Amino acid sequence: MSQHLSLIACHECDLLYKIDCSSRQGIAKCQRCGAVLVRHERHKLEQTLALTITGLMLFIVANAFPILSMRFEEQITETILFTGVKRLYDQGMWPLAILVFLTSIAFPFLRLMALLYVFLPIKFNRTPWKMAVIFRLVYSFRPWSMIEVFMLGILVSIVKLTAIAAIIPGLALWSFAVLIFVLAATATSLDPDLVWDRLDKQA
Amino acid sequence: MNKRNLTAAEMSLLNCHNCGLLSKKMDHVRVLLRCPRCGTQLHRRKPRSIPQTWALLVAAYMMYIPANLLPIMTTTHLGHVQSDTIISGVIYLLVSGSWPLALIIFIASVFVPVLKLFILTYLVLSVQLKSQWRPVDRTRLYRITETIGRWSMVDIYVVTLMVALVNIEGLADVEAGPGAIAFGAVVILTMFAAMVFDPRLIWDNIRHTHE
Numbered sequence: 001m002s003q004h005l006s007l008i009a010c011h012e013c014d015l016l017y018k019i020d021c022s023s024r025q026g027i028a029k030c031q032r033c034g035a036v037l038v039r040h041e042r043h044k045l046e047q048t049l050a051l052t053i054t055g056l057m058l059f060i061v062a063n064a065f066p067i068l069s070m071r072f073e074e075q076i077t078e079t080i081l082f083t084g085v086k087r088l089y090d091q092g093m094w095p096l097a098i099l100v101f102l103t104s105i106a107f108p109f110l111r112l113m114a115l116l117y118v119f120l121p122i123k124f125n126r127t128p129w130k131m132a133v134i135f136r137l138v139y140s141f142r143p144w145s146m147i148e149v150f151m152l153g154i155l156v157s158i159v160k161l162t163a164i165a166a167i168i169p170g171l172a173l174w175s176f177a178v179l180i181f182v183l184a185a186t187a188t189s190l191d192p193d194l195v196w197d198r199l200d201k202q203a
Numbered sequence: 204m205n206k207r208n209l210t211a212a213e214m215s216l217l218n219c220h221n222c223g224l225l226s227k228k229m230d231h232v233r234v235l236l237r238c239p240r241c242g243t244q245l246h247r248r249k250p251r252s253i254p255q256t257w258a259l260l261v262a263a264y265m266m267y268i269p270a271n272l273l274p275i276m277t278t279t280h281l282g283h284v285q286s287d288t289i290i291s292g293v294i295y296l297l298v299s300g301s302w303p304l305a306l307i308i309f310i311a312s313v314f315v316p317v318l319k320l321f322i323l324t325y326l327v328l329s330v331q332l333k334s335q336w337r338p339v340d341r342t343r344l345y346r347i348t349e350t351i352g353r354w355s356m357v358d359i360y361v362v363t364l365m366v367a368l369v370n371i372e373g374l375a376d377v378e379a380g381p382g383a384i385a386f387g388a389v390v391i392l393t394m395f396a397a398m399v400f401d402p403r404l405i406w407d408n409i410r411h412t413h414e
Contacts (some may be wrong), residue, residue: 007225009211009218011405013343016209016216016225032208033342033406070368072375077368084367093379099387100363103354103356132241136221143394146353152307153360159304160296160361161368164280164375196222199240 004040010035044191045123051186052115058179059109066170067154070161078170081105107145108183114138115186118195127198142187154172210406217245256327259402260398263320266388273382276362280375284313288382289313289358311357317357319348319393326400333408344400352397355390359383 002143008019012035019028019038028037062081069078081104114137121128127132154173161167211218215228217236221243226236228247236245241386274286287295289312296305329341362379369377 007216008223009216009225011218011220011223012345012402014210014212014218014403015406016211016214021251033339035342035346054221066363068368072371075371075374077370079367084363087366087370088363088379091284091378093384095384096359096363096379096387099391100359104360132222132243136241136243139221143349143353143398146356149356150360152311153357153364154353156304156307156357156361157364157368159301163299163301167224186288191229192222196240198223 003103008037010037038193040191042190045119045194048115048186049119049123049189051182051189052119053182055112055179055182055186056116058077058175058182059112062172062175062179063105065172067156067172067176069171070165070167071168072165074100080172103144103146104150107141108147111138111141111145112186114141115190122194122198123189127202131195132199133162135192138190145183147183151176151180212247212403212407214265217247219243220249220339223296233320241411248403248407249399252399252401252404253327253330255399256323256396257391259399260327262322263389263392263396264379266385266392267320267373268385270385270389273385274380275358275386276365277380278365278369278375279377286380292358297379298357308358308361311354315355316352316389316393319352322348323393323400324395328406330404335409338378338405338409341405342402345397345400345405348393348397352390352394356387359387359390 007016008020009016010030010033013030013033015030015032017028017037024061027039029035030037064080066080069076085097085101085105088094101157114134117128118131118135118138121131154176157190158167158169211225217224217228218225219238219241222241224238224240226239226245228236228245237243238245243272245396271289274288275292277284277286279285289308293305293309293313296302296308326341326345329336333339362377362383365377369375
């Protein structure tokens with residue numbers, strides 16, 4: 001049915017390339033459409049793992065502590081991330097509640113957990129169960145994990161609310177800010193070939 | 204690469220969209236092919252890409268109408284009730300003097316969704332009409348729609364945070380409106396539309412020229 005070839009095809013325009021596997025560093029781009037073909041960087045496994053664990057810790061802080069507090073006529077209300085989801089649900093806006101829950105809590109968390117699940121065993125030279133399927137989820141979740149968009153939403157809300165009340169940023173706000181950079185760094189440090197080479201070796 | 208550049212399809216090779224392994228396609232095999240390395244289903248192109256993209260786009264256009272006509276947020280402040288649609292929210296911000304904020308919300312909630320809908324519609328039409336026009340730029344347009352789409356969610360998150368924070372008995376209260384659901388649907392539908400569209404279809408139509 002198939003045979004392994006030292007060829008790769010551009011995923012955006014289907015053009016074939018012969019790839020020299022000996023030089024495993026740098027970025028190769030498609031000459032025709034400009035898509036990134038391969039991105040190789042050395043010793044990235046430890047970095048990916050460290051960033052993933054940092055990301056998980058920040059994620060917990062970002063969810064457990066208040067994002068914003070508001071003082072309005074001597075009353076203080078504060079909100080953690082989940083309060084918003086719950087209030088939307090209580091107002092009968094459950095499709096919106098689900099959408100916000102998935103994009104700001106569930107998908108970012110599952111993405112980090114999937115990374116840990118795949119790369120921690122690889123570090124100890126083991127192959128986790130269903131590795132290819134779990135790793136595919138990392139890519140499927142990527143567009144749906146919208147922490148950085150959420151951060152922009154927080155900033156817009158702060159400016160909007162300062163017009164009517166005193167706004168106090170909470171610990172989770174800072175965690176979110178750092179988490180954005182950690183998630184971006186995780187995505188760039190990620191070397192998918194670690195996963196596929198492992199499957200090759202097994203076969 | 205020497206002489207003429209070949210595509211995987213021309214060599215009857217299937218590119219695994221998950222792990223990038225190329226597999227030889229046997230013409231007489233009629234069963235579903237799976238990648239021998241990672242087990243993902245193999246397709247020459249994303250299956251039924253054009254009809255699926257159309258279906259999602261039409262649905263998104265339809266949801267775009269209630270998204271803009273219905274209120275996304277209703278504010279009750281000291282007995283005074285005010286409903287805001289996306290546009291009236293932008294105008295309110297502009298009038299109240301915070302034009303940078305008005306600009307952010309305008310770009311994320313009005314400009315980006317419309318741009319995305321138009322770009323995807325154009326790309327699907329260009330594939331169906333077998334357009335030869337600037338494939339590199341059309342691929343670039345596709346990449347833009349993939350990246351910018353998610354930023355439209357900003358307004359949804361703002362509504363969520365307002366709902367969560369402005370909740371003071373008898374003084375002020377914010378409720379999400381049905382327009383927010385419709386708008387969320389537009390964002391999701393266009394994101395799916397961008398996912399099911401296969402940019403390789405743009406290149407399949409290009410007649411080979413010597414570069």
